[in-house]
Amino acid sequence: MRLVIARCSVDYAGRLSAHLPLATRLLMVKGDGSLLVHSDGGSYKPLNWMSPPCTLTTAEPDDDQAAAGVTQIWNVVHQKTADELIVSIHEVLHDSSHELGIDPGLVKDGVEAHLQKLLAEQIELLGEGHRLVRREYMTAIGPVDILAIDPSGSSVAVELKRRGDIDGVEQLTRYLELMNRDPRIAPVTGVFAAQEIKPQARTLAEDRGIRCLVLDYDAMRGVDDGHARLF
Amino acid sequence: MRLVIARCSVDYAGRLSAHLPLATRLLMVKGDGSLLVHSDGGSYKPLNWMSPPCTLTTAEPDDDQAAAGVTQIWNVVHQKTADELIVSIHEVLHDSSHELGIDPGLVKDGVEAHLQKLLAEQIELLGEGHRLVRREYMTAIGPVDILAIDPSGSSVAVELKRRGDIDGVEQLTRYLELMNRDPRIAPVTGVFAAQEIKPQARTLAEDRGIRCLVLDYDAMRGVDDGHARLF
DNA sequence: ACATCCATGTCGCTT
DNA sequence: AAGCGACGTGGATGT
Structure with missing residues (x-):
């Protein structure tokens, strides 16, 4: 799992279109390639996300983007639905990777x-x-x-x-x-x-x-x- | 926002009871005190969580727990429903805090x-x-x-x-x-x-x-x- | 505060 | 794989 704290804006295009203006957020890249964008509040639901199976590619910004302050572009595309998430990163404040292993999973006692x-x-x-x-x-x-x-x-x-x-x-x-x-x-x-x-x-x-x-x-x-x- | 990677087990008691066996996971503590427990897979839903408004307190393990390898206990209690989440931490592998500020929020184009x-x-x-x-x-x-x-x-x-x-x-x-x-x-x-x-x-x-x-x-x-x- | 209804719902199970 | 119901549903919205 990779944890990145970055100033970024995010665009999603899929069943609906959505946009996140520039702000500092957590980007969580899971081992299966899925991505969660979390703010420091709200509920357990991310502001934006891409579920697996999906592919993350990174790219350099074009001239216009670079002029606007973008230093990296992350592109996450869902492998079946072609839903797409574009993260325009302006500044990386933290970046760490961690080996978590496979989780044994939740044991529920139903009601x-x-x-x-x-x-x-x-x-x-x-x-x-x-x-x-x-x-x-x-x-x-x-x-x-x-x-x-x-x-x-x-x-x-x-x-x-x-x-x-x-x-x-x-x-x-x-x-x-x-x-x-x-x-x-x-x-x-x-x-x-x-x-x-x-x-x-x-x-x-x-x-x-x-x-x-x-x-x-x-x-x-x-x-x-x-x-x-x-x- | 505080990010902790730890070997831990988790117990939830509220509308149902649930248990997570010992494994390495991400603990995300948000600014409002809410806690998310994420593994390195699955979807955007955490394995376990506590929504705000809630209070996180930390405690030393008792003798039995210490003997079992627990080094810290986190206790998160919901302020209204009394739902409770107990994180038994065995080992902390990473611990960092980050100032994110208030998020401007998502702009949706509805369906x-x-x-x-x-x-x-x-x-x-x-x-x-x-x-x-x-x-x-x-x-x-x-x-x-x-x-x-x-x-x-x-x-x-x-x-x-x-x-x-x-x-x-x-x-x-x-x-x-x-x-x-x-x-x-x-x-x-x-x-x-x-x-x-x-x-x-x-x-x-x-x-x-x-x-x-x-x-x-x-x-x-x-x-x-x-x-x-x-x- | 309560009731209703939508959701990028997600999750788990059966056919 | 597709269908179907449950969910710690969560979240927004109108009363």
Whole structure:
């Protein structure tokens, strides 16, 4: 990885056009040739970048550019889309290279998967007398997170989200439409379960006869793991 | 901005839990206290990060950690969500600080807004005899991108996307449901217009009687700007 | 502050 | 390879 601090301007041409006026920035050249242009603020997203696979070439400025103070031109071209990034460097303030090696990568401990497992184990959170049929019940348009049976014997399809948004309600609605056309499992009612349900999502769900269920992740984890959360 | 190359392991606890095993990485500390952890590959997204507003504190390792080879602990806590990032540093290979100043920021030349403007100007792309009513036609649940009238005098609601996905069809469906309840403008037909329409989105749209229209951005721009695209 | 919608989204998984 | 959904989505914008 090469780190360059430089006064530069940047132009991007690809799906859109963008320009960065002259200022001091960090240029990060990764081992795969990709380039990130970072300022000293904002979020983790660079001001501008080129993703791999891409090729970096450097060139001398032409006379006009040199007259404007440009000392180097970096040109990064994406190998498939032909997106192009041009960095016009005026002054290099720092330049260092470092051998990092291959990263072993991130180990994630998911949330939605865990919630699904917990709700399957604690299926009576749907209401007394509910029984689990199965997780990831497959339909033609994708898997329903949880399928259960209520005390009356009707099927219950559960869509599970960390944050209950309008999209999740639409998704569950599509599943319910499809499943209610299948005489083997119809009638199917819907439950929209999430740690947090947005008001608009709740309104839409209830308007469509879908029940909303707010889940307390910590409490569910506490039931699951008796020694935790006793304080 | 401070740049540190270090052998380190990283733990994140917040909306999920995640762990990075010991390896050599770049730690970028921005002026606002935010921290990015980058490897020498992947895309512009860091392996791990903390967004501002957050606070970085450093500490000495405890005896166990010291015995495991840790020489410094960095602790970054988000000031609102209490999300936490812990960097256990084993060895520092590089450490430099740089004054970058405030960045003037990115100037973008947009896409969807431009597409909307072009389609409004070239409204007959919807079909001969169509007339524009207005862009951003306001409804109770949000603005319809373009409202037009077809030759028979019926209203046409256009949802515009760069990439036509199933979400866009759902969005247009909600608009159409609402607008068709308004006797002043009913009946309203729908057109789903995008540079590219995914097969599933097309199927869903056509199943609901929504017409799909694939837009050629370059051609539309060429009509708009006569001197371009003549080659 | 909240809700909505776009994104050069990126990422990971399935077909 | 292409499609599809989730994301610690982030970020802008209008209410």
